[in-house]
Amino acid sequence: MNRIPRRILLTCLMLAACFAFIFPFYMMLMMGTYKSETLFRIFAVLPGDYLLENLRTVFARNFLHSYWNSLYIAVFVTLLSSLSSAMAGYAFAKYDFRGRKKLFNVVLIMLMVPAQLGMIAFVWEMKQFGWSDTHLPLIIPAVANSFGVFWMRQYIQDAVPNEVLDAARIDGCGEIRIFFQIALAFIRPALLSMGLLFFLWSWNDYMLPLLVINNSDLQTMPLFIASLKDYMRTDYGAQLLGVSLGTIPLIIVFIFFSKSLIKGLSSAAVKE
Amino acid sequence: MKEKSARNIIITPATNSRKPRRGNKPGKRNRYAIFFLAPYIAGVLVFWILPILFTFAISFTKWDGFNAMQFIGIENYKHLFLEDGRFFKSLFNTVVIMGLSIPVTLVLALIFAYILSGKALYAKRFLQLGVFLPYIMTPVAVGIIFALLFDQHYGFVNRILMYLHIIQSPLPWLGNEWLARITLAIALIWMYCGYQMILLMSGMSMISEDVYDAARIDGANTRQVFFRITLPLLKGVLVFVVITSLIGGFQLFDEPLLLFNSSLSGKFPIGGPDNAALTMSLFFYNESYTNFNFGYGAAISYMMFVVIALISFVSMKIMDRGDRL
Known part of the structure; x- marks a missing residue:
C-alpha cells in the first residue's frame, strides 16, 4: 500500500474530528462579537461588529x-x-x-x-x-x-x-x-x-x-x-464574551504547558 | 493495587563503618515519616474524616442549619428508599447519562489514540491538542455554551440541521426527557474524549514495538493486531479510565446545573425537564442548599458514596477477571 495517500487520509480524518472539538470554542468566540438581536438571526460564523460594546458591558462588572x-x-x-x-x-x-x-x-x-x-x-x-x-x-x-x-x-x-x-x-x-x-x-x-x-x-x-x-x-x-x-439576562452576546474572557486566557497558558500537563495525566494512569 | 513494599525496606549499607551522626539508624530514621505525613494526615482528619463522620450523624436528623437538630432515626433513609422517587430517578439518570457518554467517549478516544499513536500522520501534536482542549475548559462555561448551541429556537445546532433539511421542525434538545440526557451526554463526550485519549495514548506508548513486530511476522493484519495485542495490553489503563470516569460521572454537577439554568427559552427547573437530568449530585445539592434539608441531603450523600464504592468495586472485579476485553 502506498504510504502518502494513507497518511493524508488519516490526517484529514483527524482534522475533521479536531474541527468538531474546536468548533464550540470558535462559536463561543464569534458569538461574543455580536449584538444579541443579530446573534440569533444569522449564522454567527464570522466575527461581528459589536465586540467593543460587549466588552464595555462585561468590564462594567x-x-x-x-x-x-x-x-x-x-x-x-x-x-x-x-x-x-x-x-x-x-x-x-x-x-x-x-x-x-x-x-x-x-x-x-x-x-x-x-x-x-x-x-x-x-x-x-x-x-x-x-x-x-x-x-x-x-x-x-x-x-x-x-x-x-x-x-x-x-x-x-x-x-x-x-x-x-x-x-x-x-x-x-x-x-x-x-x-x-x-x-x-x-x-x-x-x-x-x-x-x-x-x-x-x-x-x-x-x-x-x-x-x-x-x-x-x-x-x-x-x-x-x-x-x-x-x-445580562438577555444580552447573550455580552454573556458569551464574558465566558470567553473568563476561559480563553487560561486555555492559552495551558496550551504552552500542554506537554507537561499531558505527561502528568498519563503518568497517573500508566503507573496505576 | 500491587504492593511493592519489599524493595523499599531500607537496607543499612554494608560500608557503614563510620558512626552515623544523626537520623541514620533505620529505626530512629523512620520516625521522620510522621513529620512528612503530618500535614496530609492533619488535613484529612480535619477536612475529610471529621466532616464525613459528622455528616453521618446529621443524616439521622432533621436540620435546616439554623434551628436545633432533631433526631429522627432512619426516617431520612426510609423516605429516600420508600417514598421519594427522586432518589432512584437520580440514580437512574446518572447511570443513563454515563451509559450514553462513557462508551462513546471510550470508543472515540481509542480510535483517536490509535490513529495518533501510529506513524502515519501529519501535524500530530496539533491534532492531539485540538481534541484535548475541551478538558481544560471550565465545566460551568461548557454548560452555558451548550445551552446556547442546543437551544430549541435560537440554537446553532437546530438552525444548521433545519438549513440542511435534516430535520423539519426544531428539536427540543433541552426540553425533552431523552433529548436532554443526550445533549448532556454530547457535552460530556466533548469534554472528556481528549482526556481519555491522552491516557490511552500513553498506555499504547508503553507497549513494546517488539510485540507488534512479532505479530506482523506471524502474519497478523491491522485489525488482529489491534484487537489481539493493543487492547489486551491496554487493560490496566482501560480499567483506570473506566473507573475514574465512573467516579467522576457520579459526581456530575456543574454541567447539568448550568446547561438547564442558562437556557434561552425559559429557565428549566434544576435537573431539566421532568427531572431527566437530575444527577445524584444535583439532587444532593438541591435538597441541601435549595430546600435546606441538611439531614436528608446528608443521607443522599451517604447513598451516593455507597453506590460509588459498589460500582468501583464491581467494575474492578469485572475488569480483573475478563482476560479478553
Whole structure:
C-alpha cells in the first residue's frame, strides 16, 4: 500500500474530528462579537461588529477581580497540595514505619470518596472556624490531596534512588534536608505536571466556592461566569464574551504547558 | 493495587563503618515519616474524616442549619428508599447519562489514540491538542455554551440541521426527557474524549514495538493486531479510565446545573425537564442548599458514596477477571 495517500487520509480524518472539538470554542468566540438581536438571526460564523460594546458591558462588572481571586487561590492550592503530597508520598515510598500499609489504604479509600460526602458538615465546620466569606475554605483543605499523595508515592518509588539517600545519610545529612535538597530535585518534573493539574482543578472548581462564598467581591471565575446570566439576562452576546474572557486566557497558558500537563495525566494512569 | 513494599525496606549499607551522626539508624530514621505525613494526615482528619463522620450523624436528623437538630432515626433513609422517587430517578439518570457518554467517549478516544499513536500522520501534536482542549475548559462555561448551541429556537445546532433539511421542525434538545440526557451526554463526550485519549495514548506508548513486530511476522493484519495485542495490553489503563470516569460521572454537577439554568427559552427547573437530568449530585445539592434539608441531603450523600464504592468495586472485579476485553 502506498504510504502518502494513507497518511493524508488519516490526517484529514483527524482534522475533521479536531474541527468538531474546536468548533464550540470558535462559536463561543464569534458569538461574543455580536449584538444579541443579530446573534440569533444569522449564522454567527464570522466575527461581528459589536465586540467593543460587549466588552464595555462585561468590564462594567468586577470581572478582573474574580480573575485575581481565582488566580491567587489556585496558586496557593497548587503550592500547598504539591508540597504536602510530595512529603506524604515520600514518607510512604521511602520510610518503613508501623501502620504504613493501613494508612495507605486510607489514602486509597479517600480517592473513592465523593466530595459531596462530607460537604454539609464541612461547610458548617468552616462557619465554626470563622472562615465563611473568606477564601480559606478553598485554600487550606488543599493540604489533604489524596490523589496527589497516591501519585507522588508511585512516582517517588522509582524516581528517587535509595542509594542517593543513603549516601547523603552517610555524609551526615539530616532527614529533612535530604527531602528538601535531594529528593525534591528528583521529582521536580512530576511536581510541575501535577501542579498544573491541581491549578486547573482549583481554577475550574464550582461546587465548593458556590457553597462557601456568598460575597460577590470574593467570587471566583466559575462563579462569575455562572452569574453572568443573572445581570445580562438577555444580552447573550455580552454573556458569551464574558465566558470567553473568563476561559480563553487560561486555555492559552495551558496550551504552552500542554506537554507537561499531558505527561502528568498519563503518568497517573500508566503507573496505576 | 500491587504492593511493592519489599524493595523499599531500607537496607543499612554494608560500608557503614563510620558512626552515623544523626537520623541514620533505620529505626530512629523512620520516625521522620510522621513529620512528612503530618500535614496530609492533619488535613484529612480535619477536612475529610471529621466532616464525613459528622455528616453521618446529621443524616439521622432533621436540620435546616439554623434551628436545633432533631433526631429522627432512619426516617431520612426510609423516605429516600420508600417514598421519594427522586432518589432512584437520580440514580437512574446518572447511570443513563454515563451509559450514553462513557462508551462513546471510550470508543472515540481509542480510535483517536490509535490513529495518533501510529506513524502515519501529519501535524500530530496539533491534532492531539485540538481534541484535548475541551478538558481544560471550565465545566460551568461548557454548560452555558451548550445551552446556547442546543437551544430549541435560537440554537446553532437546530438552525444548521433545519438549513440542511435534516430535520423539519426544531428539536427540543433541552426540553425533552431523552433529548436532554443526550445533549448532556454530547457535552460530556466533548469534554472528556481528549482526556481519555491522552491516557490511552500513553498506555499504547508503553507497549513494546517488539510485540507488534512479532505479530506482523506471524502474519497478523491491522485489525488482529489491534484487537489481539493493543487492547489486551491496554487493560490496566482501560480499567483506570473506566473507573475514574465512573467516579467522576457520579459526581456530575456543574454541567447539568448550568446547561438547564442558562437556557434561552425559559429557565428549566434544576435537573431539566421532568427531572431527566437530575444527577445524584444535583439532587444532593438541591435538597441541601435549595430546600435546606441538611439531614436528608446528608443521607443522599451517604447513598451516593455507597453506590460509588459498589460500582468501583464491581467494575474492578469485572475488569480483573475478563482476560479478553
